[in-house]
Amino acid sequence: MPGRIVAAIPPGPGRTRWKSYFSHVDQDTCWLDRASIISNARAVLENDRLLLDGTDLVTGTVGLLNLDSGYMWPLPLLDPDQATWDRWKGRVADLLRNERESRSFWLSLLEILEECVPTCVNTQEAFAWEAMKPAAFAMLQDTDVPVAPFLAGNDRDQLAEFMHERGSVECLRRSLAPGAPLQRVSNRQEVLENEPILVQRVDRGSLHPVWVVGTRCVTPSLPEDMLHWCECHLKAVMNSLGLRLSRLVLARAEARPVLLDFTSSPDVAGLPEGDAVQVMEATRRYLVEGAP
Amino acid sequence: MKRPVIGVFGPLSDPEVRVLAARLYNRGADPWIIDLARVPDQVRLAWSGGEMLLGGRSLLEVDAAFLRRTGRTLPPGLQPGTNIPPLPRDSWDGFVAKAAGALALEHPRVALRTALLTTLARHRPVVNPPHLQRLHRLKFLLLNRLARAGVPIPESAVGVSPLVAGQDPDALVAKPLAGIYKTRLLHPEPQNNPIPPFLVQRRVRGELVRAYVLNRRVLAAARIVFGTTVDSSESQTGIAPVHLSEEAESVALRAARAVQAPFCGLDIMLETDTGRCFVIDLNLSPMFAAFSRLSGRDIAASLADHLLDLAAVRIPFPRRPALEVLEQAKELLAAEIDRNRCERWSRGAPGTRGTFQEARGTLTKAPRWPEERN
Numbered sequence: 156m157p158g159r160i161v162a163a164i165p166p167g168p169g170r171t172r173w174k175s176y177f178s179h180v181d182q183d184t185c186w187l188d189r190a191s192i193i194s195n196a197r198a199v200l201e202n203d204r205l206l207l208d209g210t211d212l213v214t215g216t217v218g219l220l221n222l223d224s225g226y227m228w229p230l231p232l233l234d235p236d237q238a239t240w241d242r243w244k245g246r247v248a249d250l251l252r253n254e255r256e257s258r259s260f261w262l263s264l265l266e267i268l269e270e271c272v273p274t275c276v277n278t279q280e281a282f283a284w285e286a287m288k289p290a291a292f293a294m295l296q297d298t299d300v301p302v303a304p305f306l307a308g309n310d311r312d313q314l315a316e317f318m319h320e321r322g323s324v325e326c327l328r329r330s331l332a333p334g335a336p337l338q339r340v341s342n343r344q345e346v347l348e349n350e351p352i353l354v355q356r357v358d359r360g361s362l363h364p365v366w367v368v369g370t371r372c373v374t375p376s377l378p379e380d381m382l383h384w385c386e387c388h389l390k391a392v393m394n395s396l397g398l399r400l401s402r403l404v405l406a407r408a409e410a411r412p413v414l415l416d417f418t419s420s421p422d423v424a425g426l427p428e429g430d431a432v433q434v435m436e437a438t439r440r441y442l443v444e445g446a447p
Numbered sequence: 448m449k450r451p452v453i454g455v456f457g458p459l460s461d462p463e464v465r466v467l468a469a470r471l472y473n474r475g476a477d478p479w480i481i482d483l484a485r486v487p488d489q490v491r492l493a494w495s496g497g498e499m500l501l502g503g504r505s506l507l508e509v510d511a512a513f514l515r516r517t518g519r520t521l522p523p524g525l526q527p528g529t530n531i532p533p534l535p536r537d538s539w540d541g542f543v544a545k546a547a548g549a550l551a552l553e554h555p556r557v558a559l560r561t562a563l564l565t566t567l568a569r570h571r572p573v574v575n576p577p578h579l580q581r582l583h584r585l586k587f588l589l590l591n592r593l594a595r596a597g598v599p600i601p602e603s604a605v606g607v608s609p610l611v612a613g614q615d616p617d618a619l620v621a622k623p624l625a626g627i628y629k630t631r632l633l634h635p636e637p638q639n640n641p642i643p644p645f646l647v648q649r650r651v652r653g654e655l656v657r658a659y660v661l662n663r664r665v666l667a668a669a670r671i672v673f674g675t676t677v678d679s680s681e682s683q684t685g686i687a688p689v690h691l692s693e694e695a696e697s698v699a700l701r702a703a704r705a706v707q708a709p710f711c712g713l714d715i716m717l718e719t720d721t722g723r724c725f726v727i728d729l730n731l732s733p734m735f736a737a738f739s740r741l742s743g744r745d746i747a748a749s750l751a752d753h754l755l756d757l758a759a760v761r762i763p764f765p766r767r768p769a770l771e772v773l774e775q776a777k778e779l780l781a782a783e784i785d786r787n788r789c790e791r792w793s794r795g796a797p798g799t800r801g802t803f804q805e806a807r808g809t810l811t812k813a814p815r816w817p818e819e820r821n
Contacts (some may be wrong), residue, residue, distance in 0.1 A: 160738060197605035208605075253642045255584065255625035260605055260644040263588040263624070270592075283578070287562035292496045294569060307559075308492035310500070314793050317495075331555035331562075350552065351487045351559055 158217030160442050161272070163187040163265060165223050168424035173220075176435045182443075185212065187264075189223065193257050198264055205267055218274040218442030222400075222420040225262045226281050275440050280397030281419035286329070288353055291396060291417070298395060300388045303406055303412045307331070309351040318354055327358040327415070328352050335405075337416060357415055361407035366421070366430070367393060368400050368437035375430075381405050384412035392417070400438050449478040451758040452508050453751075454571075456564070458482045459514030462736035463747070464515050470751035475756070481623060484516035492559075497570070499563055506563065508546040510758035511572045513750065515732055517545035518560045532686050539719045572757035573707050574750070577733050582706060583731050584625045586646060589706060598698060599725050601716070620677055622646040630678040650679040651716040651725050658691060659735065659746055660703040662753055665696050667744035670716075679714075688742045695724045702726050710750065793794060 159175070164170040177184045183208065198207050241334045262279070271276045284291040289307035296302050306317040310397055318326045318340060327341040331351055335370040342352065363375045363381055370390045377385070384405060392414060393401065402421035405412055423431040453476050457464040468478040481501065485493055500504040559787045561577050568576040590603050605624065621632040622644050633647055634640050658668040668691045674682030691699065698712050712733025716725045735746035746814045 173671070179617035198606060201602075201604045202713065256623060256642070256644060258625035259585050260587065263585050263605075266585070266588050267591050270595075283561075283565075286558045287565055289494050289559075290566045293494075293566050294497055297569075304495075305495065307494040307562075308479035310491045313493040313495075331559045335555070350555060351472045351492060 158443055159183040159185055159215050160218050160439070161185045161187060161212060161216050161268060162220040162222055163189070163223040164220070165189075165420075167422070169222075169422040171430055172423050173435060176432065177439070180436075180439065182439060185210075185216070189261055190263075194262060200264065200267070203266065205271075212268060213271045216268075216272045218276065218277050219268045219272050220419075220438065220442060221263075221265050221269070222277065222422075223265070224285065224420050225258060225265070274399075274445050276399035276438055276442060277401070277419045278397035278399070279428070281399075281401075284396045285417070285419040288329070291438075292414075294305060295392060295395060295414065298391055300391050300395075301408075301411060303355040303357050303408050303415045305355045306352060306353065307353040311377070314352075314354060317356065322423045324356055326354050326356050328354045355415060357406035357408050357413065358410065362415065363405045364400075365403045365405055366434050367398070368404060369441050370394070371437070373430075373433055373437050377405075380407075381412045388414070399441060400434070449508045450475060450761075451755060452477045452479055452613075453754050453758060454478075454509035454512035454567070455480050455515065456483055456512060456517070458484060461515060463734055466739070466747045467513060467515075467750060468734045470745075470747045471754065472765075474751055474755060476751070476755060483516070486518065486560060486563075486623050487556065494563070495797070497566065499566065501563075506567055507570060509567065509571055511574075511754045512567060513574050514564060514577065516555065517564065517580065522726065537544070545636050557658075565645065568803055572760070574754065574757070575711070576702055579706065579708055579731050581737060583802055586622070586626060587625050589729060593702055593705050593729070593786065594724060596701065598702045601651050601725050601727060603646060603648045605644050605646055620648050620650045622648055625626060628682060635803065650677070651718050653719040654717045655727075656689060656691070656695065656715045656717060657686070657738065658695070658699045659711070659733065660699055660711050660756070661714065661746075661749055663700060663703070665691060666749050667742060668695075668699075668736070669738065677703055686738065686741050692724075698724050698726060702729055706731075710753075749773075 160182060162173065162177075163171055163186075173185070187198075187207070192207070196260075198205070198212075200206075233443060267280050272403075276447065284294075289305065292302045292305055307311060308314070327337045328340050329335045329337050331353055336357075363377060364385065365377065365381070367373065367374055370393050372382075372385045372389060387424060392403070393399070396417065396419075398417065398419060400421060403414060403417050404416035406415040407413065423434055426434065453463050453471050455468050457473070457480070459465065459480055459482065461492050464480060468480055474592065486501065491500075493500045542646045552678065556557040564573065567573060568578075582592075587603070587605055590600050593600050594603075597789050620630050621633045622630045622645065623641070624644060628641065631641075632650070645757075655671045655673070656668055657671055659666040667688070669686040669688045671679050671683055672685045672687060673679040674684070676682040681696050695715055695717065699715065702713055703711050706729065708729070708731055710731075710733075712730040712735070713726055714728040714730075717723075737748075738744075739746045
């Protein structure tokens with residue numbers, strides 16, 4: 156296989172699937188494991204070079220597969236054993252600082268790679284937009300991409316007005332934390348008492364997930380109107396958000412297809428085997444050949 | 448005549464915010480100080496489509512903006528560097544709950560503030576926009592970009608690099624990657640150094656010069672007078688204004704261009720032994736109030752003029768007659784954009800219009816043409 160792929164995917168069934176697939180197709184892959192790289196200082200950044208265990212990460216790499224949002228917690232805070240406690244007890248403030256330092260190191264490493272290798276799935280820009288969903292939807296709306304009507308904030312009056320359900324319309328809410336899941340609004344009061352949230356309004360039961368690689372939809376069967384939406388708007392969505400691989404969620408609002416959600420770190424673990432292979436193969440081809 | 452509204456993002460307690468707001472006001476502008484740390488606890492926010500209401504006022508009233516601070520990222524009791532005494536083990540769980548709670552709230556809040564600023568920066572000029580400000584927390588990326596653009600930086604590394612092996616302990620410094628703590632000498636005993644990862648940099652001995660670059664020009668420069676500490680801020684006693692050499696000025700401008708920063712403060716070391724100059728830091732939200740007071744060079748006034756120039760592209764402003772033609776063109780364009788957006792709103796689902804749109808006000812009006820503003 157020509158060229159190496161550098162991959163950063165959080166541990167879990169998704170990464171296992173990617174590893175198994177790359178091994179199956181004999182793809183030369185260098186896996187970046189965040190925890191071991193940070194704690195064992197395996198990576199070295201030098202002026203304008205990146206080394207991992209002494210090997211130059213940039214030379215010979217054709218693509219970066221980055222599905223790691225970089226979100227992390229200060230590890231010693233989780234549940235320290237006695238030895239950890241003894242080691243850290245005098246450095247409480249350092250623990251908090253260290254989360255930022257580790258995050259800074261990890262994000263710098265990935266962004267330098269992104270800037271130095273020919274192709275990247277997904278870009279830091281995509282992760283930034285994911286963390287700023289209201290800004291992303293506003294930007295897409297300005298480029299004439301139909302998105303689900305939304306309201307973000309903590310203004311109770313406005314939220315109450317917006318969430319007033321009529322007939323077949325339902326509201327979905329999410330916390331503004333990066334990666335927070337969509338939830339159906341079941342109790343309006345509960346929503347209003349929480350932190351600022353993002354609420355979107357769509358037709359009930361109209362959600363369709365769509366997997367996209369490059370600017371090509373790889374989900375086999377979609378309703379006609381949503382296929383048409385993809386033909387018209389997929390390119391704008393993916394390019395505007397810096398996405399190369401994503402699981403979009405389309406829905407209908409007032410019977411028209413709209414974008415409800417996108418993710419920059421989609422997990423192939425939940426897909427049927429055949430669909431997952433299709434997504435991974437299209438992604439590998441995109442990285443190696445620069446085409447979906 | 449409409450006074451230009453200049454957003455100044457930062458707390459009123461910040462000297463840079465206060466002095467810039469004063470300069471803007473003296474120049475006939477309407478400074479709007481927005482402390483994003485108060486969002487969302489003390490300020491109501493409603494954001495629908497491209498319109499953002501903060502406490503009932505549209506953020507798009509701003510004609511140009513200066514971003515000093517996005518809002519603190521941890522509550523005061525948990526600020527890194529705070530001298531918290533060692534905790535007994537049995538109080539750890541309580542601390543974990545407090546810290547985890549604070550961090551859990553902080554991530555979405557910072558994301559929300561950055562989202563607001565990013566959207567504002569798509570519609571209005573912002574100095575410096577949030578995508579640049581994030582480099583403050585990504586020091587190695589910043590240094591790497593400078594190195595790749597040919598800007599001289601001291602040899603720098605993160606991790607176990609050959610740079611560190613066998614070096615005189617006095618020859619290397621340890622620096623933070625996220626810009627939080629002070630620079631210190633690298634200690635031969637690892638336990639006395641910061642928790643990895645941290646930045647190791649060759650220590651450059653010589654004169655330290657602080658220079659400010661605004662809109663591709665060096666505004667001011669001064670030698671930092673300090674004692675024997677590695678971090679100048681720990682023993683600074685004053686500044687001495689200097690004229691940058693041709694080489695140093697070129698380095699400063701190249702550095703600002705490499706990161707595409709309209710405004711920045713650079714720390715440049717002029718090495719005594721070699722006569723070469725190195726950029727050791729580039730700050731995208733530099734402090735300037737004390738520098739101005741000591742040097743007599745009014746950075747805030749220059750910054751205020753620049754912001755008004757940017758705002759003048761959006762609204763007719765008598766201080767800029769030379770820009771009148773350009774202003775008219777931009778006005779027509781802005782009005783056209785407004786009109787298109789109004790049409791899009793009116794085409795949208797009926798549910799998207801209602802009390803929000805009424806409260807928002809501006810987009811429910813007819814498009815504003817230049818003559819209406821006059």
